[in-house]
Amino acid sequence: MRRSASVSTSLWFVALAVVCAFFADLTISAHDPWGELARLFSGLLTPDLTRTDYLAEALVRTLAFAFVGVGLGAASGFALAMVFGSRIVRTFCAFIRAIHELFWALIFLQFFGLHPLTGVLAIAIPYAGVFGKVYAEILEETDPQPRDTLPFGTGKIIALLYTRVSQAWPQLVTYTSYRLECGLRSSAVLGFVGMPTLGFYLESAFAQGHYSAVGALLLLFYVLITTLRLWVRPKLVPLYLMVAPFLLGSGLPIRWQNVTRFFTEDIVPAPLRGGEGWSELGPWLVELLSTEALPGIWNTLVLTQIALVLTGVLTLLLYPLGSRHFTNRLTGPLGHTVLVVLRSTPEYLLAFILLQLWGPSMLPAVIALAVHNSGIIGHLIGRRSNDVTLRPDAPTGIERYAYELTPRLYGPFLAFLFYRWEIIMRETAILGILGIATLGFYVDSAIQEIRFDRAMVLILITALLNIGVDILARWLRARLRLKHTAQSEP
Amino acid sequence: MLGRIAFCLTLCLVALGASAQTFVFTAIPDEDETRLRERFQAVADYLQEELDVDVRFVPVKSYAAAVSAFRNDQVQLAWFGGLSGVQARARVPGSQALAQGAEDAEFVTYFIAHKSTGLKPGSGLTEELKGMTFTFGSKGSTSGRLMPEYYLRKTYDAAPEEVFDKVGFSGNHSRTASLVATGAYQLGALNYTVWENEVEAGNIDTDEVNVIWETPPYPDYQWTIRGDVDERFGKGFTDKVRKALLNMDDPKLLESFPRSKFIPADNSDYAIIEDVAKQIGLIDE
Amino acid sequence: MTALALDGVVARYGDLQVLGPLSLELVRGQTIALVGKSGAGKSTLLSLMHQHWRSRGVALMPQDLGLVPTLSVYHNVYMGGLAQRSSWHNLVTLVRPYRHDVAQILPVLQTLGIDHKCWSATGELSGGQRQRVAAARAIYQAGEVLLADEPASALDGPMAETVLGALTQTYQTAVLAMHDVDLALRFSDRVVGIADGGIALDQPTHRVQASDLLSLY
Numbered sequence: 001m002r003r004s005a006s007v008s009t010s011l012w013f014v015a016l017a018v019v020c021a022f023f024a025d026l027t028i029s030a031h032d033p034w035g036e037l038a039r040l041f042s043g044l045l046t047p048d049l050t051r052t053d054y055l056a057e058a059l060v061r062t063l064a065f066a067f068v069g070v071g072l073g074a075a076s077g078f079a080l081a082m083v084f085g086s087r088i089v090r091t092f093c094a095f096i097r098a099i100h101e102l103f104w105a106l107i108f109l110q111f112f113g114l115h116p117l118t119g120v121l122a123i124a125i126p127y128a129g130v131f132g133k134v135y136a137e138i139l140e141e142t143d144p145q146p147r148d149t150l151p152f153g154t155g156k157i158i159a160l161l162y163t164r165v166s167q168a169w170p171q172l173v174t175y176t177s178y179r180l181e182c183g184l185r186s187s188a189v190l191g192f193v194g195m196p197t198l199g200f201y202l203e204s205a206f207a208q209g210h211y212s213a214v215g216a217l218l219l220l221f222y223v224l225i226t227t228l229r230l231w232v233r234p235k236l237v238p239l240y241l242m243v244a245p246f247l248l249g250s251g252l253p254i255r256w257q258n259v260t261r262f263f264t265e266d267i268v269p270a271p272l273r274g275g276e277g278w279s280e281l282g283p284w285l286v287e288l289l290s291t292e293a294l295p296g297i298w299n300t301l302v303l304t305q306i307a308l309v310l311t312g313v314l315t316l317l318l319y320p321l322g323s324r325h326f327t328n329r330l331t332g333p334l335g336h337t338v339l340v341v342l343r344s345t346p347e348y349l350l351a352f353i354l355l356q357l358w359g360p361s362m363l364p365a366v367i368a369l370a371v372h373n374s375g376i377i378g379h380l381i382g383r384r385s386n387d388v389t390l391r392p393d394a395p396t397g398i399e400r401y402a403y404e405l406t407p408r409l410y411g412p413f414l415a416f417l418f419y420r421w422e423i424i425m426r427e428t429a430i431l432g433i434l435g436i437a438t439l440g441f442y443v444d445s446a447i448q449e450i451r452f453d454r455a456m457v458l459i460l461i462t463a464l465l466n467i468g469v470d471i472l473a474r475w476l477r478a479r480l481r482l483k484h485t486a487q488s489e490p
Numbered sequence: 491m492l493g494r495i496a497f498c499l500t501l502c503l504v505a506l507g508a509s510a511q512t513f514v515f516t517a518i519p520d521e522d523e524t525r526l527r528e529r530f531q532a533v534a535d536y537l538q539e540e541l542d543v544d545v546r547f548v549p550v551k552s553y554a555a556a557v558s559a560f561r562n563d564q565v566q567l568a569w570f571g572g573l574s575g576v577q578a579r580a581r582v583p584g585s586q587a588l589a590q591g592a593e594d595a596e597f598v599t600y601f602i603a604h605k606s607t608g609l610k611p612g613s614g615l616t617e618e619l620k621g622m623t624f625t626f627g628s629k630g631s632t633s634g635r636l637m638p639e640y641y642l643r644k645t646y647d648a649a650p651e652e653v654f655d656k657v658g659f660s661g662n663h664s665r666t667a668s669l670v671a672t673g674a675y676q677l678g679a680l681n682y683t684v685w686e687n688e689v690e691a692g693n694i695d696t697d698e699v700n701v702i703w704e705t706p707p708y709p710d711y712q713w714t715i716r717g718d719v720d721e722r723f724g725k726g727f728t729d730k731v732r733k734a735l736l737n738m739d740d741p742k743l744l745e746s747f748p749r750s751k752f753i754p755a756d757n758s759d760y761a762i763i764e765d766v767a768k769q770i771g772l773i774d775e
Numbered sequence: 776m777t778a779l780a781l782d783g784v785v786a787r788y789g790d791l792q793v794l795g796p797l798s799l800e801l802v803r804g805q806t807i808a809l810v811g812k813s814g815a816g817k818s819t820l821l822s823l824m825h826q827h828w829r830s831r832g833v834a835l836m837p838q839d840l841g842l843v844p845t846l847s848v849y850h851n852v853y854m855g856g857l858a859q860r861s862s863w864h865n866l867v868t869l870v871r872p873y874r875h876d877v878a879q880i881l882p883v884l885q886t887l888g889i890d891h892k893c894w895s896a897t898g899e900l901s902g903g904q905r906q907r908v909a910a911a912r913a914i915y916q917a918g919e920v921l922l923a924d925e926p927a928s929a930l931d932g933p934m935a936e937t938v939l940g941a942l943t944q945t946y947q948t949a950v951l952a953m954h955d956v957d958l959a960l961r962f963s964d965r966v967v968g969i970a971d972g973g974i975a976l977d978q979p980t981h982r983v984q985a986s987d988l989l990s991l992y
Binding site for chain 2: 025029036054109110111113114115192193194200203204207208209252253255258270274358359360361435444445447448449450451
Binding site for chain 1: 825829830831832833834835836837839840841842843844845846850854855856857858859862865866869909912916918
């Protein structure tokens with residue numbers, strides 16, 4: 001009964017994606033796409049570190065922005081988790097995390113300019129929203145009984161630290177270090193909009209087709225991420241957090257009148273700013289909605305749907321790489337590495353690369369989103385499959401896959417997929433900055449035209465769309481009785 | 491540990507204090523951004539010597555970021571395109587165009603086509619172009635977006651999205667050249683100086699891609715300075731900067747732009763750009 | 776000091792009334808053994824008492840122990856004294872315990888034979904060891920009244936006696952829910968039997984007859 005509901009829901013999703021695929025532009029228009037890809041790979045094989053100036057600086061900045069941003073986000077997220085019972089706080093968290101870090105960066109760039117605060121806040125704010133939610137969920141799942149045994153008169157915060165936080169500590173640490181990895185990706189990607197991190201140079205090198213420089217930067221980035229566990233030790237984290245703020249660089253000084261101007265002039269809708277009055281606001285909004293918001297929403301939805309389903313398909317194909325039931329001592333680490341590389345590649349970066357290689361269409365975005373997200377979910381499902389005990393006489397190979405494991409893992413698989421739905425949509429919107437006509441494209445256009453009033457309306461619409469999808473996903477999870485736990489992100 | 495923190499704090503404060511007195515300039519990222527800092531650092535050194543103040547160059551990632559930095563007074567001088575200069579000056583009262591490249595008074599845009607289109611060099615904006623794929627440069631570029639869009643609209647009496655099957659924004663001129671060269675787009679429009687530079691440097695195979703049309707001339711790139719620099723850096727500072735720019739004759743420095751030399755310019759030179767931008771709807775009336 | 780009393784209390788599970796209404800007065804200096812079939816409502820009655828008297832220096836040792844498995848034995852025991860210390864002191868202790876606190880806690884652990892586990896994570900201990908940690912926490916708390924639910928269920932004979940002895944020595948006033956009738960009789964002054972959602976037996980221990988107990992089971 002339950003399974004058939006899951007399966008029929010899945011089929012609906014697939015059917016919808018197929019319909020969407022008819023509306024989507026999925027062509028490869030590059031004249032010689034495989035030649036470009038070959039050049040990229042030869043660049044990866046012949047990395048050249050000397051072609052990028054200020055490489056060490058970029059590396060240090062990438063780390064510094066990640067540490068400070070994630071640190072601030074975790075601290076404020078923890079505070080938010082303490083009061084997460086309040087509806088206002090929950091809505092607030094949902095809102096700030098619905099806006100992608102690149103959008104936050106684009107907003108802060110307008111009044112803080114190229115100051116470290118722009119990058120730090122761009123990471124810290126959306127991360128605080130995510131941390132708030134996930135920390136609250138993790139703490140919620142702890143055993144309440146120790147709290148009852150505490151002597152009367154124990155302070156609230158002390159009680160919390162000794163009981164719930166202590167119990168959840170391992171999960172909190174695992175989750176936070178996973179977010180640190182995400183933070184490194186975000187930090188690198190912020191370079192694309194002007195922060196002095198790896199992305200800054202990666203974009204330039206790519207634009208010029210300097211593939212050896214690209215290769216060097218990419219490899220450096222992977223090394224950074226894969227060795228994370230080696231040098232991020234719990235004992236060293238306080239030291240890193242203390243040093244990182246001093247390594248952000250000084251940027252350009254902030255002028256506070258710019259902040260005031262941004263909020264009191266720049267984002268005020270043009271008709272109101274121009275003194276044309278409220279009567280003109282309607283037509284202004286209608287024009288914005290019909291020419292930019294609606295096409296943007298449509299493309300965002302279409303692209304999200306295709307990417308979501310492709311992510312699902314790819315996950316089902318990839319999870320055996322992370323499962324002990326399909327790998328041995330030799331292939332296990334190899335499969336694990338493949339999944340880690342897939343999930344470590346920021347989708348923004350991947351989409352950018354594929355766009356350069358294949359030419360403009362939705363295809364690079366779809367592939368990038370599916371690859372990155374299936375790397376993450378595949379990893380989780382693989383790990384989950386390791387908890388399944390098979391009988392010694394269980395079938396092997398494809399039969400084991402089709403009859404033993406996949407049916408048992410299908411529930412968690414759907415739960416994870418729905419959990420990432422909102423994230424995929426947020427990414428879909430942001431990929432518009434690269435030129436795919438999702439909402440991000442129109443946001444970027446408005447910013448390039450220095451019309452922040454329009455940009456803000458579009459960003460708000462993007463945020464609402466994300467919140468809507470989040471609610472829909474939660475409703476579906478509840479309807480299919482899929483257990484959703486805080487560990488839905490690794 | 492505490493000593494180290496104190497030391498770092500002092501360093502930061504010194505750095506902040508110093509940057510308050512630093513004259514900062516930027517340039518729109520219109521072409522090869524790699525080694526941009528290196529190339530413009532030489533210009534910064536030159537200006538520092540001529541002006542007798544600390545001069546710093548900061549790279550930005552987009553035209554809008556250059557305009558924002560100028561407007562936010564984080565940079566006081568900028569090498570803008572025609573459109574970005576107009577946008578910037580409209581937002582900073584008292585700012586003025588100081589100098590333009592000798593080539594900028596009569597700038598043109600090249601329309602280029604991949605050989606697979608079968609279009610002959612110099613064949614013009616014909617009906618054949620309809621339904622092909624086309625890329626502009628940056629969304630905020632004059633030669634890569636504003637003027638080509640203007641002439642497209644004038645020729646076909648329709649928005650580019652209606653004329654072409656697909657319209658993209660490559661980001662900058664050299665990327666437009668390479669995207670059309672690889673056939674990712676069939677057509678593109680770009681800054682003629684970048685094109686000629688790339689051809690000369692051997693980065694473009696003219697058998698694969700060629701120029702099919704060039705626009706009539708219009709004014710483009712210029713140096714723009716904020717109106718309040720005299721207050722901050724001393725009387726006559728604006729004139730000093732203008733003189734330094736006009737006197738720049740080291741070919742190595744001029745190569746960064748790339749221009750043969752700089753000639754005087756003023757705000758009124760760009761009225762035509764403003765008109766076109768308003769017609770297209772890139773600037774609010 | 777006023778006596779601790781429950782007056783006509785009721786426990787509900789949803790719409791279902793599972794216990795009460797019942798009244799019970801706890802006399803200072805008296806140890807009550809709470810006996811009855813499993814499921815009779817001993818634990819429910821204990822938690823009712825805890826709710827009512829919480830603010831009056833009551834220590835609780837629940838059946839599931841309420842330990843924090845990720846913390847060390849030391850920290851779990853230290854939690855009995857959280858209310859006596861400043862927040863700062865408690866905060867520092869999480870990272871680095873104070874020597875004089877350790878000097879107080881170690882003897883308690885020694886009495887219960889788990890001092891060698893002082894710095895082990897509580898989750899890694901056996902059931903019996905964990906029960907002793909919970910007892911140590913109650914002893915370290917040294918409140919007015921102890922409410923303990925099966926405080927020796929996972930312990931063998933001699934150790935069960937040691938633990939119960941240590942608990943009743945620290946707490947003059949206590950309510951111990953126990954399924955082991957022999958132990959219950961030996962460590963209590965008064966026996967309260969629960970059956971059918973109410974008090975079926977309430978006698979000084981020395982007057983309890985075997986037949987009184989049998990009627991409960």
